[in-house]
Amino acid sequence: MPERVFITGCGAVSPVGLTSSETWNGLRSGESGVDTITSFDSEGYDTTFAAEITEFDPEIYVGKKQARRMDRFVQLASAASLEALENSGLDITPINSERVSVMIASGIGGITTLSEQIGVLKDRGPSRISPFLVPMMLPDMASGQVSILTGAKGANYSTVSACASGADSTGIAFEAIRRGDVDAAIAGAAEAAICPVGVAGFNACQALSKRNDDPKQASRPFDATRDGFVLGEGAGILIMENLFSMESRGAKPIAELVGYGATADANHITQPGPEGEGGARAMRLALKQAELQPEDIGYINAHGTSTPLNDAVESRAIKRVFGKAASTVPISSTKSMIGHSLGAAGALEVVPCIKAITEGIIHPTINYEYPDPDCDLDYVPNVARKKDVRVVLSNGFGFGGQNACLVFKEYST
Numbered sequence: 001m002p003e004r005v006f007i008t009g010c011g012a013v014s015p016v017g018l019t020s021s022e023t024w025n026g027l028r029s030g031e032s033g034v035d036t037i038t039s040f041d042s043e044g045y046d047t048t049f050a051a052e053i054t055e056f057d058p059e060i061y062v063g064k065k066q067a068r069r070m071d072r073f074v075q076l077a078s079a080a081s082l083e084a085l086e087n088s089g090l091d092i093t094p095i096n097s098e099r100v101s102v103m104i105a106s107g108i109g110g111i112t113t114l115s116e117q118i119g120v121l122k123d124r125g126p127s128r129i130s131p132f133l134v135p136m137m138l139p140d141m142a143s144g145q146v147s148i149l150t151g152a153k154g155a156n157y158s159t160v161s162a163c164a165s166g167a168d169s170t171g172i173a174f175e176a177i178r179r180g181d182v183d184a185a186i187a188g189a190a191e192a193a194i195c196p197v198g199v200a201g202f203n204a205c206q207a208l209s210k211r212n213d214d215p216k217q218a219s220r221p222f223d224a225t226r227d228g229f230v231l232g233e234g235a236g237i238l239i240m241e242n243l244f245s246m247e248s249r250g251a252k253p254i255a256e257l258v259g260y261g262a263t264a265d266a267n268h269i270t271q272p273g274p275e276g277e278g279g280a281r282a283m284r285l286a287l288k289q290a291e292l293q294p295e296d297i298g299y300i301n302a303h304g305t306s307t308p309l310n311d312a313v314e315s316r317a318i319k320r321v322f323g324k325a326a327s328t329v330p331i332s333s334t335k336s337m338i339g340h341s342l343g344a345a346g347a348l349e350v351v352p353c354i355k356a357i358t359e360g361i362i363h364p365t366i367n368y369e370y371p372d373p374d375c376d377l378d379y380v381p382n383v384a385r386k387k388d389v390r391v392v393l394s395n396g397f398g399f400g401g402q403n404a405c406l407v408f409k410e411y412s413t
Contacts, residue, residue: 002178006246006253006411009088009239011080011188012351015051015232016339019083023348024355027363028384033338034218034230038249040196046203050194051232062149068319069132070145071110075342076235077190078149085150088239089251090184092151096245099152102147102183104237105169105189105397107162107343109139112195142190142235153180158318160343161399163303164262165189165344167237167406171260173240174406183245188347190235191268205270206308219340220367221304222311222375223335229305232339237348249324251410255354259292259387261285265401271309272397276317279303279395283321283401286393290407294322297329297407298389299356301349302379303397304333304365312374314395319377330387332380336366346396346404353392357410360388 012019026033033051041213042048058067058075061082067075081104085092092100109395113136120128130288135141140158147156155176159169166189173187203209209228211218217228263285266277272279284392287294303314334349339350352363367383370408390410397403 003180003242005174005177005257006241007238007257007354008090008241008246008251008253008256009084010351010354011083011087011237012235012348012392013053013056013076013079014234014348015053018056022353022408024115025051026390027334027352029163030364030366030384031337032294032384033217033364033374034219037194039194042199045206047197047199049230051230052195052246069136071113071136072192073106073110073190074142074145076090076192077104077146077237078186078400080190080235080237081146081150084186084193084237085237089249090239092238096150096183097151097153098102099154099183101176101185102150103169103173103185104142104146104366105159105165105186105343106139106142106191106256107160107165108191108193110141111135111193111198113137113195117263125348135140139218142209146186150186151287152186155405161402161404162400163342164396164398164402164404166348167344167394167396167404168170168262168351170238170347170350170406171404174257174260177240177242184239184241185370186237186298186389187240188235188237188346190231191344192343193342194233196231199231209306213333219306221306221336221365223368224370225235226311229307229335230339230340234338234341234344234348239273240352255357256406256411258379258409259286259290259366259407260384260403261289265403267401270312270399271384274313276313276320278401278403279314279317280320282405283317286405292391292407295325296391297361297385298394299391300329300331301353301394301397302331304334306337310397315375315377326377330362330378332363332365334363346394349394353394353408356392358410360386360387
């Protein structure tokens, strides 16, 4: 019989908070973390704003020497992992270390370091390239460094499925615990791609909003005037445990992960399938594994990127799965406030999913002003909503046609 999988702690670093609590407070109050880019001079770029994390000091978490040897996405992952471990109370020791896995995803990896070192190569020649370039840019290095930092010696790797990476990483860790491969996992994702080549690259494929005159209004999922996503950054980490690991130390869960579904569109490198068939299948698979019906879902945390195509297609996918119930289930987009953190999004967005269950509050989709006939569901516009939520579904879709869906529920014995 498969093991049950419980969430005993979470950590987050986001544009609206340096911890999971700060992040949640920002989200439920409808705070925007979007502003003009400060990390580099964006003059001349089509988009000059992003959802940056400010006042983050990695040395607090890993020390000066280690911080200099980590790309920013690894620094963010380390901070969120340490918070999650502290919140859970899980102590990794020589006795349990081989049964604790680390699975932290990234969609792009150390693109900031790579971008900087390409400049060094061009300006100063190959002999000046940092010996840490390769280990700093590898997408798996968040998992590797967190393993070193915590002593966890179980399976250790990073999933890469673009903007579905965080949801997939969480789902794969869930499956590993269910199978009995490990007793616990540090799972989630991190991303830090707000750099010249990151912004220019997404501008080149016409993905980003260009609302430069009003950045805080730029991320507007499901709104008729949406014109692209806002690039964000961050990390979201969960501590996931089986019943033995949790009960042996007297821990109490904050939620249970009960379903995971993953599919492919097999359609286009950047565009979702026009009718949302792939996303709908991922939702159905997650619900089937959870042994739940669409009517059981009390809240959907949407992928909700604020791009014209994604939001319409995701709305169609929800209708395909939920039928008549689609018009009554509350849906909101975390990205309306913290932008799109790419591979980290599906992990960061678990924080409001869990909080909806534990606090009975659904955060809003901010900047929703003009209804779109192609997006005609309940997107919890602009103001948080109180609601008794026992089961939550979270979507994550990525370039390449990857789709992932997670289902969380209130803990019960």
